[in-house]
Amino acid sequence: MSFRLVKNRTFIYASSRSYATEISNASLKPSPYGQPLFQSHSHLIKPDELTPGIHAQEYEDRRRSLMNRLPDNSLVVSLAGTIKYMSGKIFYKFRQASDFWYLTGFEEPDSAVVLEKNHSARGYRMTLFSSGSDSNKEQWDGANTTFADARRVFQVDDARHIDDFPSHLRSVVHQYSNVYVDLPSSRTRRTSRTTTKSLLKYLSGRSEADLVVESLGKSRPKPLAPEVGRLRAIKSASEQKLMRMAADISGRAHAKTMRFTRPGLSEAALAAHFNYLCSLSGAQRLAYVPVVASGPNALIIHYTHNNQLISQEELILVDAGCEYNGYASDITRTYPADGTFTPPQRDLYSAVLAAQKALVALCHEGSNLTLHELHRKSCELLRQELLQLGFQLHPGDLERLYPHFISHPIGIDLHESDSFSRSGSLKAGMVVTVEPGIYVPPSPAFPKHYHNLGIRIEDEVLVGKEHPVVLSASAPKEIVDVEGACQGSLGLESF
Numbered sequence: 469m470s471f472r473l474v475k476n477r478t479f480i481y482a483s484s485r486s487y488a489t490e491i492s493n494a495s496l497k498p499s500p501y502g503q504p505l506f507q508s509h510s511h512l513i514k515p516d517e518l519t520p521g522i523h524a525q526e527y528e529d530r531r532r533s534l535m536n537r538l539p540d541n542s543l544v545v546s547l548a549g550t551i552k553y554m555s556g557k558i559f560y561k562f563r564q565a566s567d568f569w570y571l572t573g574f575e576e577p578d579s580a581v582v583l584e585k586n587h588s589a590r591g592y593r594m595t596l597f598s599s600g601s602d603s604n605k606e607q608w609d610g611a612n613t614t615f616a617d618a619r620r621v622f623q624v625d626d627a628r629h630i631d632d633f634p635s636h637l638r639s640v641v642h643q644y645s646n647v648y649v650d651l652p653s654s655r656t657r658r659t660s661r662t663t664t665k666s667l668l669k670y671l672s673g674r675s676e677a678d679l680v681v682e683s684l685g686k687s688r689p690k691p692l693a694p695e696v697g698r699l700r701a702i703k704s705a706s707e708q709k710l711m712r713m714a715a716d717i718s719g720r721a722h723a724k725t726m727r728f729t730r731p732g733l734s735e736a737a738l739a740a741h742f743n744y745l746c747s748l749s750g751a752q753r754l755a756y757v758p759v760v761a762s763g764p765n766a767l768i769i770h771y772t773h774n775n776q777l778i779s780q781e782e783l784i785l786v787d788a789g790c791e792y793n794g795y796a797s798d799i800t801r802t803y804p805a806d807g808t809f810t811p812p813q814r815d816l817y818s819a820v821l822a823a824q825k826a827l828v829a830l831c832h833e834g835s836n837l838t839l840h841e842l843h844r845k846s847c848e849l850l851r852q853e854l855l856q857l858g859f860q861l862h863p864g865d866l867e868r869l870y871p872h873f874i875s876h877p878i879g880i881d882l883h884e885s886d887s888f889s890r891s892g893s894l895k896a897g898m899v900v901t902v903e904p905g906i907y908v909p910p911s912p913a914f915p916k917h918y919h920n921l922g923i924r925i926e927d928e929v930l931v932g933k934e935h936p937v938v939l940s941a942s943a944p945k946e947i948v949d950v951e952g953a954c955q956g957s958l959g960l961e962s963f
């Protein structure tokens with residue numbers, strides 16, 4: 469039966485171009501490219517796409533929008549990520565720096581791009597610096613993008629070796645009165661004072677660095693992140709599609725992890741199961757270290773030890789999401805370990821759920837809300853719900869029960885908040901989380917039957933003109949659906 473099917477498919481494809489593609493793919497192992505391209509990975513990338521789901525033209529549009537917004541005489545420098553090491557020479561799987569990736573789609577470490585605003589038809593000149601091909605290195609790590617491919621595939625005006633970066637910068641920087649660059653340590657540790665010298669040490673590790681420091685120093689660089697952040701805040705149609713897919717993969721993994729859960733298992737087993745399901749669906753990694761908190765562990769907001777055992781009648785709080793084709797997802801669900809909420813668990817869950825749904829409904833442009841206002845609403849709603857459950861709320865009590873913020877923007881980064889103002893109104897095309905929670909410490913100030921319950925419900929919401937779209941809808945949220953998923957009655961076979 470299966471043999472016949474394969475033969476039929478071969479017959480159908482034989483007269484089409486896709487068959488030829490399949491044949492040529494087979495001969496492209498190992499891939500001669502530095503990252504997946506249609507020619508080598510047609511199962512991941514369509515012909516016009518530069519990275520899965522995003523066309524080369526969209527990358528061009530992003531750069532153009534950035535350069536159009538900047539004043540004349542502007543120079544933009546964006547730096548790729550570097551490989552991080554776990555210990556000695558043992559490296560972590562590489563993830564590209566977010567802004568660099570947003571502007572280029574280029575996935576190799578130790579690279580940089582320089583965009584010089586000019587009066588050409590394109591409006592700017594793009595120079596990409598990378599490691600280029602190196603046959604010695606290739607035997608160990610596989611191919612890098614050649615400079616010819618950088619010009620052809622990534623549409624750069626000039627492709628050069630990263631070693632030429634400092635001298636190039638030095639030769640052009642004095643021509644520009646506005647230089648936009650983010651210094652590496654400002655991306656990782658915002659509190660530390662960064663110097664231009666550390667940037668160049670990082671970039672080149674060469675003695676001529678000091679000369680370039682002088683050049684940059686005179687031009688007083690401005691931060692690039694807020695400029696790119698403004699563009700990244702509004703998601704394009706293709707970004708929305710990728711984010712929906714990321715949230716859908718994570719949502720279904722939540723549903724299946726509910727089904728997988730039973731008392732006696734470890735929190736780590738649940739985390740592993742979630743991770744496995746996301747990987748199986750094509751996610752490249754988890755977007756963050758997941759929280760799998762059983763019982764009172766849920767009172768620790770960022771509980772990531774995930775190393776205890778699940779007991780009967782406990783709630784499990786899972787805050788987990790995958791990264792898919794460059795976009796993060798972020799979902800929290802809280803559910804009963806043995807499949808049925810106890811009455812106090814059900815009451816507290818219903819309270820958080822009612823508030824969460826009311827807040828989600830506000831996430832459209834028409835309500836003209838800022839994130840600060842959404843947070844104030846969440847405090848009001850949760851206060852009302854808690855009073856109805858018999859809580860006596862004295863000053864400071866609500867902050868104790870609900871100690872975190874309601875929302876953050878999400879996209880390429882899990883928290884796209886660094887350059888996002890909580891005082892700006894929600895605009896169509898933004899994606900934000902809505903994540904109220906209640907965490908009841910075992911204090912005589914609060915009703916005893918709610919002690920040690922921690923509940924958070926978090927969805928990802930695409931802000932619309934007139935209504936919100938919940939991207940994480942595949943994760944069960946209503947009590948009947950959560951209990952159904954835990955007990956195995958929710959269409960999980962469709963995973």
Ligand SMILES: [Mn+2]
Pocket residue numbers: 798876901903926
């Ligand atoms: Mn979140």
